[in-house]
Amino acid sequence: MGAGRTISEKILGAHADADARAGDIVIARLDYCMAQDGTAPLAIRSFEGMEGGEIAMKGRAAFCIDHNAPSPLRAVSDLHAQMRDFASKYGLELNDVGEGVCHQVMLDRGHVVPGSLVIGADSHTCTYGALNAFATGVGSTDLATGLLSGSLWFRVPETIKIRVRGTLEPGVFAKDIALMMVGDITADGATYMALETGGPAIEALDLDGRLCISNLAVEMGAKAGLMEADEKTRAFLEGRTRVEYEPVSPDPDAGYAEERSYDVGDLEPMVAKPHTVDNVCPVGEVEGAPVAQGLIGTCTNGRLADLRAAAEILKGRRLAPGVRLIVAPASRGVMLAALREGLIETFTECGAAVMCPGCASCVGTHQGIPGDGENVISTANRNFKGRMGNPEAFIYLASPATVAASVLEGKITDPRKYLG
Amino acid sequence: MVMKGRAHRFGDDINTDYIISGRYKFKTLDMAELSCHVMEDLDPGFADRVNEGDFLVAGKNFGCGSSREQAPLALKHAGVAAVLAQSFARIYFRNSINNGLPALVCDTSRIVDGDELEIDLQTGLISNASTGEEIRAHPLPPVMLKILSEGGLVEYMRKHGALTV
Numbered sequence: 001m002g003a004g005r006t007i008s009e010k011i012l013g014a015h016a017d018a019d020a021r022a023g024d025i026v027i028a029r030l031d032y033c034m035a036q037d038g039t040a041p042l043a044i045r046s047f048e049g050m051e052g053g054e055i056a057m058k059g060r061a062a063f064c065i066d067h068n069a070p071s072p073l074r075a076v077s078d079l080h081a082q083m084r085d086f087a088s089k090y091g092l093e094l095n096d097v098g099e100g101v102c103h104q105v106m107l108d109r110g111h112v113v114p115g116s117l118v119i120g121a122d123s124h125t126c127t128y129g130a131l132n133a134f135a136t137g138v139g140s141t142d143l144a145t146g147l148l149s150g151s152l153w154f155r156v157p158e159t160i161k162i163r164v165r166g167t168l169e170p171g172v173f174a175k176d177i178a179l180m181m182v183g184d185i186t187a188d189g190a191t192y193m194a195l196e197t198g199g200p201a202i203e204a205l206d207l208d209g210r211l212c213i214s215n216l217a218v219e220m221g222a223k224a225g226l227m228e229a230d231e232k233t234r235a236f237l238e239g240r241t242r243v244e245y246e247p248v249s250p251d252p253d254a255g256y257a258e259e260r261s262y263d264v265g266d267l268e269p270m271v272a273k274p275h276t277v278d279n280v281c282p283v284g285e286v287e288g289a290p291v292a293q294g295l296i297g298t299c300t301n302g303r304l305a306d307l308r309a310a311a312e313i314l315k316g317r318r319l320a321p322g323v324r325l326i327v328a329p330a331s332r333g334v335m336l337a338a339l340r341e342g343l344i345e346t347f348t349e350c351g352a353a354v355m356c357p358g359c360a361s362c363v364g365t366h367q368g369i370p371g372d373g374e375n376v377i378s379t380a381n382r383n384f385k386g387r388m389g390n391p392e393a394f395i396y397l398a399s400p401a402t403v404a405a406s407v408l409e410g411k412i413t414d415p416r417k418y419l420g
Numbered sequence: 421m422v423m424k425g426r427a428h429r430f431g432d433d434i435n436t437d438y439i440i441s442g443r444y445k446f447k448t449l450d451m452a453e454l455s456c457h458v459m460e461d462l463d464p465g466f467a468d469r470v471n472e473g474d475f476l477v478a479g480k481n482f483g484c485g486s487s488r489e490q491a492p493l494a495l496k497h498a499g500v501a502a503v504l505a506q507s508f509a510r511i512y513f514r515n516s517i518n519n520g521l522p523a524l525v526c527d528t529s530r531i532v533d534g535d536e537l538e539i540d541l542q543t544g545l546i547s548n549a550s551t552g553e554e555i556r557a558h559p560l561p562p563v564m565l566k567i568l569s570e571g572g573l574v575e576y577m578r579k580h581g582a583l584t585v
Contacts, residue, residue, distance in 0.1 A: 025561055027583050038446050042489050045449060049574040052581065068446045075447040123487040123511055139489035139515035141573045149582045153563050187433050188481035192510050221484065223510055276433060364442040384437045384485065386461035391441075 004251025006159040007226045008194040011134040011248055013156075015117045022158040022255070031116040033061040033146045036102040037068050038363070039121035041079040042140035044086045047147060055090045056150030062093040062111065064102035066358045071097070072366040090147075100331025100357035103127045103299040107211070108333045110241030114229040115248045119146050124299050124381065126217040129195075129225035130210035131233060132247050136223050157223045158257035160190055161250075163199035166265030171416035173309060174209030175301055175379065175399035177201070178216040179270040180262070183280025191221030193257060196250060198228055201264050207236040208305035215300045216381055219277040269415055271377075272397035275385040283402055283414045292374035294325040294407035295388075296400050297355070298362045301379035302330030306400040307338045311346040313404035313418045319351035320410030325403075326368040327352045328360035350408075364389030377406045422540050423501050425473040428466065429533035430459075434478050435485035436512060438462045445490040454490055455497035472499040475539070477531045479505065482523075483512020492516040492523075502539060504528050504546065504557070517564045520572035524557040531555075541568075 005013070006022070013020035015028035035043050040063050047055075055061065063083045071077040080097075087094035095105045103124055106112055114132035118125065121143040128135035138152070146152045164177060195217050202210060210227055217225025229247035237245075268282040296302070296310050307329060319325055327347045329335040335357050338344050347354050353368075361368030362380040369389035370376045376388060376395045383395035398406070401415035408418070444457045459466040470476075476495065482505035483491060492515050495503065502522040506529070516523040522541055531537070535550040544557035560568065563585055570576040576583075 025563055025585055027585055038442070039487060039489065041449055042493075046574050050577040052577065067442075073447050079447070079449070121487055123485065125487075137487045137511050139487050139511060139518060141489060141518040142514055145573060145577055145583065148577065151583065153583050153585065155561065187484055188507065188509070191481065191507060221481065221509055363446070364437075365446045369443075382435075382437070382485065384435050386441050386443075387437050389441075389443045391461040 004253035006194070006250045006254045006256070007196055007248050008134055008157050008159055008224060011115060011117055012154055020156045022156050024156045025153060026156060027151050027153050028117055029151050030057065030119055030146050031060065032111050032118045033057050033143060034102055034106055034125065035063055035121035035140070035143050037065045037080060037083060039140045039143065040083045043121055043143045044082055046141040046144035050144060050148055052148040055147045057147050058091040061147055062095060062106065063087050064095040064099065064105050065097050066101050067363050068365045069097040069358045070356065098332060098356045100329070100334065101299045101302060101359055104302065104330035104334065108240065108331050110237065110243070113237060113241055113243050113245035114233060115246050119143060119152060123218045124215055126222065126225045127211050127215040127299060129217060130207065130214035130227050132227060132229040134224050134226065137218060155192070157192055157194040159194045159196050161256045161259045162195055162197040163261040164197065164201040164264055165199050165261070166201055166263040167204070168201065168264055168267065171401060171419045172267050172269055173399040173401060174205050174212040176267055176270045177264055178213045179272055179280050179397065180267060182216055182219050182272070182278050185220045187219065187276060187278045188221045190217070193222055194224040194226055195222045196226045202227060203230065206305055207232055208303040211303065212300055219381055269399060269402050271402065271412065272383055274383055274394040274396065277381065277383060277397065283398070283412065286396065286412050287414060289412045290375055291323060291377050291406050291411055293323070293368060293370055293376045294403045295361055295368065295376065295378040295380060296325065296403050297328030297330065297360050298380040299330065300381040301400050302328060302334065304334050304337050306379065307334070307343045310400040310404040311343040313401055313415060314350040314408070315346045317350055317408050319407050323407050323410045325352035325407045326355060326360055328355040329357045331357050361388050377403050377412060379403055421542065422538055423473065424538050425475050425501055426471065427475050427477045427531050427533060427535040427537055428470060429531065430476065430478040432479035433481045433484055436483055436488050436491040437485055439483070439491040440488065440494040445488055451493050451497040454494040458494045458498045467498055470499050473501045474499060475537055476500050476503045477528050478503065479528065480507045482508050484509035487511045489515045489519065492519050492521045496521045504531070517560070517568050518573035520568060522568065526555050526557040
């Protein structure tokens, strides 16, 4: 291990007033806390059990109603009501039905800046690592502890440094890089560790693409999916936040547990086959498998660049007979931008069902539960058995372009066929 | 404290969707109700088979996937007294300790379904009465031991108001 420090060591150290090194356990001050409707009700119960009174994170905490929104059940409506009451009583920002997926809402509202320390009661909180924030998923009781005391304990993670170079071919996207990485590192290859991903191919991506890659960090077991900030990061934050921030770079002699490098110049569109995210292959290996439903959206691929990539293929075409397509923009902001660009019109004309911004059918509670024996091709991040609400269905994960091409043909299709 | 119970054997990468499916966990905080569906998509008979005080024994990366704290809670309410695995996914691992459900990292490769185990939480010693073998669990970090010994993080925070290392 070198004498220098990684991004994780620097951010956690700065928030704990300590020379934090991998393996150390620190208590660190939090900059922001978030919970969604699958985790907030239990966080409220834990918070009340702690009998602590006021919250330390007033003005720096948000609840988002996105996983089950609009409510499909009376019991769920009761849980949503508890969230609204708690948010109003303790001064939390409440992002109600239609605001979108919690992670995109956090980004749209500028709650995440480089160098900050954020916890979210949702495993994909690691997405914000693309903005150079140490952001990690926690459970409800950890979240309640953060709300109440303003701090939480962390084990400072070891880091895997990943360098990605090469220029992506048309039809190959950030999601394909992310799936390739999960396939290579595997579902537990980065457990307890942070990833620091960079290199020319990452610098060439827009923020939407970088966020997609950091989103999948937890699918390798990672605690954080960090990237360095650059001009694109600054431009993304322009107008979203007035908070002053200081980007954090690793020292040249920082110590890494492992270093990996990938050349994506000849990368093909990738697909994760049922029922694990690391069960990855090039699209050609599964081409022709029948598809009953597509899903374009989620915290992985529901951003504007994703909707544009799908619309480019779907424009002026129709879904294959007997095939359904669910489209859910990641947030109200993304939805508005997509409306203004005519993307929602394209989706509607091609035969898609456009949902309100939110998690849609990704989490298996509503808005598109697949039938027995059906194959789904989805832009989400998980394809576990039963994930979309039916253990008798099969979920394939791919880029928005691959999903779009596949729903046009009714079978898994290489998107390059429709491009250039 | 020494616990005795029977091993229920599972494999690698048991995710939190398998432990408690999203189609149940989003609609209720009633853990007794959720515990009827624990491991359902993977092993539909498990909730009926498991007895109070039994152990769930798995391979690597137990609890990967979502941050749902309902996963350890549903296991605990189903009667599971501890989970033993080669490794745990980190959010699940924290959630389990935070809810007072011991999560022991140890070599589970020679434990089979139905083995009778004795676990000493203080020493981390696991005795397999069915094979006569003894296995030692990795020690928990002190902060987690403290949370576990208070009966979970809610009780810890109620008593102390803030975390200390």
